[in-house]
Amino acid sequence: MRKLLVIFSVFLYVFKGYPQDIDKSLKYEMKILERLVIDITGKKYPKVFFDGVGENKIRMIIRFTTIKMVNNISKADFVFIKNKTRKYNAIKPTIALDFASVKNCDFCIGVFSWRNGRPILILFKENLQKFDIVLPKEYKYYIESKKYIVGKK
Amino acid sequence: MxxxxxxxxxxxxxxxxxxxxxxxxxxxxxxxxxxxxxxxxxxxxxxxxxxxxxxxxxxxxxxxxxxxxxxxxxxxxxxxxxxxxxxxxxxxxxxxxxxxxxxxxxxxxxxxxxxxxxxxxxxxxxxxxxxxxxxxxxxxxxxxxxxxxxxxxxxxxxxxxxxxxxxxxxxxxxxxxxxxxxxIKSLISLVQKGILASSGVILVILIIAVYYFYRNVILKQRAYIDSLTGIYNRNYLEDIRDVIDLNRYVVIMLDIDFFKNINDTYGHQVGDEILKGIANLLKENLREDDIIIRYGGEEFLILLKKSRNDPEGKWSLQVAQKLLHKIREYKYRGINLTASVGLNLDTHKARNLIDAIKKADITLYKAKRHGRDRIEIYKEIKDSSKDISLAELKDIIESNQIVCFYQPVINIKDKSVLYYESLARIKYKDKYLSPVNYLDLIKGTFLYFKFTKLIIQYNLEILKKFPNITVSLNMSPSDFLNDDIIGMLKSVGKNIVQRLKLEILETEDVHNYNTLKSNINKLKEFGYDIVLDDFGAGYVDFYYLTEIDARYIKVDGSVIKKIPYNQQYYKLTKHLVRFCKDIDKIPIAEFIENEEIHRILIELGVEYGQGYYFSKPLSIDQITNRFPS
Structure with a gap:
């Protein structure tokens, strides 16, 4: 009986705080990002370089999507940036994870953020063409000219 | 279980x-x-x-x-x-x-x-x-x-x-x-828990209710089912008697013939198996809508549902015929079985189910009397002057409105009177009705024994009043099984006993032969002369003949009246007379209706007889005037 109690306590300790079910919004975001990167790169396990993205966010993306993180931007298929500046100038299709980063990002093909509790994704027509990226027609709704976005938050 | x-x-x-x-x-x-x-x-x-x-x-x-x-x-x-x-x-x-x-x-x-x-x-x-x-x-x-x-x-x-x-x-x-x-959701959750809890309580109550309902149904079913045959018993009849729509049913009473003999001969276990077999046979040959009830020992009550095409229920006659045929075919260990059926088609005329059953039962006894293995259909007596109800009969018996008529049993050679057969009558609508009109109505009830006792009492008074005459009383076997009647007969004074003869009728099945025999023989020892009535018409005559020490044997009228033109009956009478004499009994011929029969009976050596040729039944005053002692 005592053994059983010990085993049960250990079990409870090990699984304490284990995320049995991640937040619905986060799940929703991960689903969108995964789908977007796969559709853009055409790869099932795309390699992504994170520029200025918070550690928590990266951990979640790696854990709940098929996206693989690379530490060398030259090896990446894709880049996520956040926090206004893009440190590396390698020519890779990039998605900004905030509106502020879009303005000075020449390689940004779009922006993904949250507004009024809803995810917002806008893809830039000009930059998609620049990278010869052709997306399925479901993305039509999200494709806009970058001019509309610059200056807005 | x-x-x-x-x-x-x-x-x-x-x-x-x-x-x-x-x-x-x-x-x-x-x-x-x-x-x-x-x-x-x-x-x-x-x-x-x-x-x-x-x-x-x-x-x-x-x-x-x-x-x-x-x-x-x-x-x-x-x-x-x-x-x-x-x-x-x-x-x-x-x-x-x-x-x-x-x-x-x-x-x-x-x-x-x-x-x-x-x-x-x-x-x-x-x-x-x-x-x-x-x-x-x-x-x-x-x-x-x-x-x-x-x-x-x-x-x-x-x-x-x-x-x-x-x-x-x-x-x-x-x-x-x-x-x-x-x-909002937590508020709803509270409400939801409330709903679930109350639903749970309702569910538990419902399950308990369903449990008790089924338990009640099963218990009721057990109470309604005959444990031997698996068909309904009389408890069920009590339950449906007030709710059944009689117009939609025909009542059939079916009784296995000579079932007592089967029990006595083969044992009760065989009897039980036969009852089970017959019950199954009925179930197999009737519809689900028909109600089969074990009414008595070997008596089955069938409430046969009328079809729309046959509102009078005539088709039930075919059903009854089929059942009798199936019963004849059914042979348990080679034992031949027959049954008698009383059919009441006029259920719409009955006051209630019990009345309809009673009528079918009366008809069943009629089928038994007429030779068994047959169907009798209940007929309303059209002559309303003779159509007496049970209630009216009860009033008549309880107010002692009973008289007896007397028919002399005569020495057919010298015309001297041996004794007078007492024949009970009740006065109803200015007519004297003979027992054939009403006896079946009260058979098996306390009224029947009361009726018998009144007849005995009546004749005892007559014997006191007319000290020179001898009378006979008609008694059914069940009368000899009734302690009150036996006691009454035993309390009669010896001088009266010598002038009182007891005629045993063969009108019904007897289930207790030993008691019957013992009681009759005790009365014989007490001084009563025993007369065996209706000899040659029934089936158990030979039992009475051998086991009961009767002095007289009455050859049945159905035999006597045919002797002038039927050689078989002539010979039968001849041999019966010889047989009676051989066993030291005195034969009495019934139904002497004419000179021809009288002549033949003298030729055959019959000494005593009765019939319209000599006198029809008359009141005591008329008969004593006509045959002065």
Missing amino acids: NLHSKKRKFIYLFSLLIVSFFIYAYMYTLVPVLENKLERRIIDISTKDIINTITKTVRKNMTEGDFLLSVLYNPDYRKKLKDDLSIFLSKRLKNIFLIYKDNDNRYRYLIDTKTSEDPVNLLFIPLSEERSILEKLFVEKKTQFEIHKEVSTIGITYYVPILQNGNIKSVLIADFSFETLQE
């Missing part, structure tokens, strides 16, 4: 499970629906007022010009509207914004109260669950709301169409926080 009861228990449990399952399934589908309805209702009640106020604020700000164009191209107007709407933002009401639909059917922001930026024309991307709601809103032009399931950033959202001249210019979107939704 036998197999039958196990099966019944299984069926009961299975039914209970099925019922529980359906109740559970119903609750399982009902609770979420109720929950959903309740949730939406509570949300609507708790948020409607604020949404109405916000909507009024927008409408109050609307100018005469196009609302959409005003907002799109007039930053000051936009700012004023935004400031007015911002007032409503709170911890609960997280976002208030306006969107519009562009020419490419894409939704774009007009005003967003949440940020300091001006997001006009920024693409609004609805959640996938919102798309259909917005489409619906543009079709129905009515306010909608949604409880979000995809995200936890917002809980409830209202979508209010901003209409101008009947056209939707914009959509006001107001998001309540996820926490607000959680608060």
